[in-house]
Amino acid sequence: MEAKFEELIEGFITNKIGISTSFLSLPLAAALLQNIHKLNRDSRMERAGVGNGSVKDKTQKIRGDKTCWIDSKSKNIAEMEFLDMIKEFMGHLNKTCFTGVNSCEFHYAMYDEGAFYSRHKDQFRNDYNRKFSIIGYLNEDWQVSDGGQLIIHREDEEDQEILPNNQKAVFFQSDVLEHQVAVANRVRMSVTGWLKRS
Numbered sequence: 001m002e003a004k005f006e007e008l009i010e011g012f013i014t015n016k017i018g019i020s021t022s023f024l025s026l027p028l029a030a031a032l033l034q035n036i037h038k039l040n041r042d043s044r045m046e047r048a049g050v051g052n053g054s055v056k057d058k059t060q061k062i063r064g065d066k067t068c069w070i071d072s073k074s075k076n077i078a079e080m081e082f083l084d085m086i087k088e089f090m091g092h093l094n095k096t097c098f099t100g101v102n103s104c105e106f107h108y109a110m111y112d113e114g115a116f117y118s119r120h121k122d123q124f125r126n127d128y129n130r131k132f133s134i135i136g137y138l139n140e141d142w143q144v145s146d147g148g149q150l151i152i153h154r155e156d157e158e159d160q161e162i163l164p165n166n167q168k169a170v171f172f173q174s175d176v177l178e179h180q181v182a183v184a185n186r187v188r189m190s191v192t193g194w195l196k197r198s
Helices: 002-015 026-041 077-097
Strands: 017-020 066-069 103-111 117-120 130-137 150-153 160-162 169-173 178-181 188-196
Touching: 002 017, 002 077, 002 169, 026 066, 026 077, 026 103, 026 188, 077 103, 077 130, 077 188
Parallel strands: none
Antiparallel strands: 017 169, 066 103, 103 188, 117 178, 130 169, 130 188, 150 160, 150 178
């Protein structure tokens, strides 16, 4: 796994965003995808809000995805494997980059056809604990025509568009890069979260 961790870190250092095209193994990606489908069938994927705590707005218009949080004490085999891998990455990140991250939170995200997420940053205005964002994609045979690109906005540079292909992970600083999700033309799924320092 260290090679994949270094791939994310090197990309982050040189380009402000790390990308690993095979961060998730095929079996793990398939198992997490199966979990999302089951959660959706069981009506546990809920329309996402914006903000947190008392300022959370579930009537917002800037995002259209559905989410379900992953319990940090989950006994689901795929979720345990994923969270263990993230904790291993956090340890590697702290050892090599001295980031001081000490916790994480992740949720499943599902964008139905026509859903999008407008331009934003991942850090709350009233909570600065989120330091890094990580997104793992679970979309098989994704094409440019399927939309749903992660669009990274940079000052004085051309926008960067990233297709949400299966197994791919992206890694960036939560309070620095503004980004958005383009309109999805088919159902788009991921496991998304943040490395935090409290």
